[in-house]
Amino acid sequence: MYPENSFPLKRPIHQLDSSSRVIFLDRDGVINQERAGAYIRTPEEWVPIPGSLEAIARLCEAGHEIIILTNQSGLGRGLLTLDDLEAIHTKLVQTVEDHGGHIAGIYFCPHTPTEDCSCRKPKDGLIRLAESELGCRAKNAPFIGDQLTDVKAARSAECRPFLVRTGRGKEIFDEELSDVEIHSDLSSAADAILGETQ
Numbered sequence: 001m002y003p004e005n006s007f008p009l010k011r012p013i014h015q016l017d018s019s020s021r022v023i024f025l026d027r028d029g030v031i032n033q034e035r036a037g038a039y040i041r042t043p044e045e046w047v048p049i050p051g052s053l054e055a056i057a058r059l060c061e062a063g064h065e066i067i068i069l070t071n072q073s074g075l076g077r078g079l080l081t082l083d084d085l086e087a088i089h090t091k092l093v094q095t096v097e098d099h100g101g102h103i104a105g106i107y108f109c110p111h112t113p114t115e116d117c118s119c120r121k122p123k124d125g126l127i128r129l130a131e132s133e134l135g136c137r138a139k140n141a142p143f144i145g146d147q148l149t150d151v152k153a154a155r156s157a158e159c160r161p162f163l164v165r166t167g168r169g170k171e172i173f174d175e176e177l178s179d180v181e182i183h184s185d186l187s188s189a190a191d192a193i194l195g196e197t198q
């Protein structure tokens with residue numbers, strides 16, 4: 001079993017402050033394609049959604065800081081190792097940087113649902129961890145996800161919930177979404193956020 005709140009990414013983390021304009025992103029189904037019925041276990045299986053890397057770059061260019069929050073229960077299920085995840089995230093970070101963006105931090109929950117941890121979304125433990133480690137403030141920050149668990153985590157931390165219709169977001173309709181900003185994909189959500197700040 002993995003302990004809680006002890007998963008530093010093995011690379012420099014951009015220190016932020018309470019004035020940083022952070023945007024939280026879910027990973028699978030928002031930045032990269034879901035693998036139908038399977039976990040992403042290798043860098044080769046990590047495939048960006050068209051336009052997502054450019055969207056991150058546009059947000060960074062405008063002064064936003066990108067923090068990724070992702071449930072990765074494949075770790076707790078023994079389907080991939082921390083080294084496997086590190087290799088995937090190294091590719092993610094490098095690919096984002098190749099497109100002109102950067103990632104301030106990546107936080108993941110390695111637990112299975114039955115472990116009842118405090119970090120697995122829909123709980124807000126990953127948001128709180130990012131706040132305490134990076135020094136940023138989550139309140140009113142956009143949180144862009146493709147599942148209700150993302151929306152619920154965002155609500156819990158008083159973030160602005162965004163739902164994108166990529167990944168699992170194509171299937172969510174019968175829920176209470178009146179407080180949720182809905183977009184076709186990350187590129188569209190990013191443009192909406194950029195439209196507010198220009």
Ligand SMILES: [Mg+2]
Pocket residue numbers: 026027028029030145146147167168
């Ligand atoms: Mg997702």
Ligand SMILES: [Zn+2]
Pocket residue numbers: 109110111117118119120
């Ligand atoms: Zn967890």
